Amino acid sequence: MKKAMFILNPSSGKELAGSVKDQTVETLKTMGYEVDVKETQGEGDAKGFARQACVEKCHLVIAMGGDGTINEAVNGLAEQQHKPLFSIIPLGTVNDFARALGISLEPSKAIEALKTAKPVFVDIAKVQKQYFMNILAVGQLAENVSQVSVEQKTKLGTLAYVIEGVKALTSNDETEILIEHDRGKWEGKSVLVLVALTNSVGGFEKLAPDAKTDDGFLHVFIVKSAGIPAFMRMSLAMLRGKLEEDPDVVVIKTEKVSIKTTPDMTCNIDGDDGCSTPVLVQILKRHIEVLIPIG
Numbered sequence: 001m002k003k004a005m006f007i008l009n010p011s012s013g014k015e016l017a018g019s020v021k022d023q024t025v026e027t028l029k030t031m032g033y034e035v036d037v038k039e040t041q042g043e044g045d046a047k048g049f050a051r052q053a054c055v056e057k058c059h060l061v062i063a064m065g066g067d068g069t070i071n072e073a074v075n076g077l078a079e080q081q082h083k084p085l086f087s088i089i090p091l092g093t094v095n096d097f098a099r100a101l102g103i104s105l106e107p108s109k110a111i112e113a114l115k116t117a118k119p120v121f122v123d124i125a126k127v128q129k130q131y132f133m134n135i136l137a138v139g140q141l142a143e144n145v146s147q148v149s150v151e152q153k154t155k156l157g158t159l160a161y162v163i164e165g166v167k168a169l170t171s172n173d174e175t176e177i178l179i180e181h182d183r184g185k186w187e188g189k190s191v192l193v194l195v196a197l198t199n200s201v202g203g204f205e206k207l208a209p210d211a212k213t214d215d216g217f218l219h220v221f222i223v224k225s226a227g228i229p230a231f232m233r234m235s236l237a238m239l240r241g242k243l244e245e246d247p248d249v250v251v252i253k254t255e256k257v258s259i260k261t262t263p264d265m266t267c268n269i270d271g272d273d274g275c276s277t278p279v280l281v282q283i284l285k286r287h288i289e290v291l292i293p294i295g
């Protein structure tokens with residue numbers, strides 16, 4: 001019998017996991033899987049369980065939670081020789097990976113869709129010793145977003161990030177940045193550098209419209225200047241999926257990128273604080289196989 005490990009974070013998404021746990025187990029059984037349910041209790045558990053699933057040669061790992069839980073599961077799979085098929089049931093506030101993969105943000109629909117889903121290989125990226133599947137952000141804007149509290153997120157959802165973003169973009173806290181990429185370098189002042197793997201960044205599905213989950217590239221966006229007029233213009237451009245046409249935005253497509261900042265700054269990786277600059281980011285092409293809905 002095929003083995004599935006079902007990793008769930010009971011604290012994600014206003015504790016929604018409890019109400020859809022049984023539906024997931026039943027669905028996986030219908031699909032012919034023997035199901036091992038693993039509930040996380042804190043940091044590192046989802047990564048540990050995903051790694052265990054590889055060692056036990058499971059056929060499928062389902063991670064249910066927010067982007068934090070999903071990022072941990074990806075980190076557990078990334079370095080293992082036997083990688084099970086992977087899929088996610090999104091329960092978070094942002095759910096960028098689910099948006100990019102066309103997985104429903106309604107948990108019951110996402111679970112139902114597993115029955116007819118198809119496997120596709122997707123890219124992930126490596127930064128220092130960590131892996132991510134959506135976004136690395138550095139700069140004053142990223143630092144502000146990192147300071148959004150759980151209470152703000154629960155109360156305001158994505159809006160909490162927008163508010164902190166506005167504060168950073170309209171301040172004048174630019175950082176000296178040196179970017180070295182496959183075809184050269186860029187040096188200057190910036191409020192934000194984004195390294196995106198998918199079109200959906202911070203819940204905005206049109207931020208990096210060209211970024212496909214399996215295109216083999218990092219999509220680097222450098223936002224040069226701040227100020228209210230530039231912010232207004234960029235917000236409109238972003239909503240239209242045209243951010244890269246803005247005169248204060250530089251876009252670079254590359255397989256690896258090194259980022260140095262003065263002073264050193266903490267990178268935000270898939271929505272959580274990660275390592276500090278300087279960093280080297282590399283794409284790992286089609287590194288994990290994910291079940292996504294058909295159509």
Ligand SMILES: Nc1ncnc2c1ncn2[C@@H]1O[C@H](COP(=O)(O)OP(=O)(O)OP(=O)(O)O)[C@@H](O)[C@H]1O
Nearest residue numbers: 011012040041042043065066067068069092093094
């Ligand atoms: N049982 C638990 N109780 C409380 N916290 C937990 C539990 N299990 C895991 N965690 C913590 O939950 C966090 C991840 O939460 P989650 O998956 O909801 O991601 P998130 O990044 O907060 O999502 P989003 O920002 O999209 O809402 C990790 O920091 C982890 O340590």
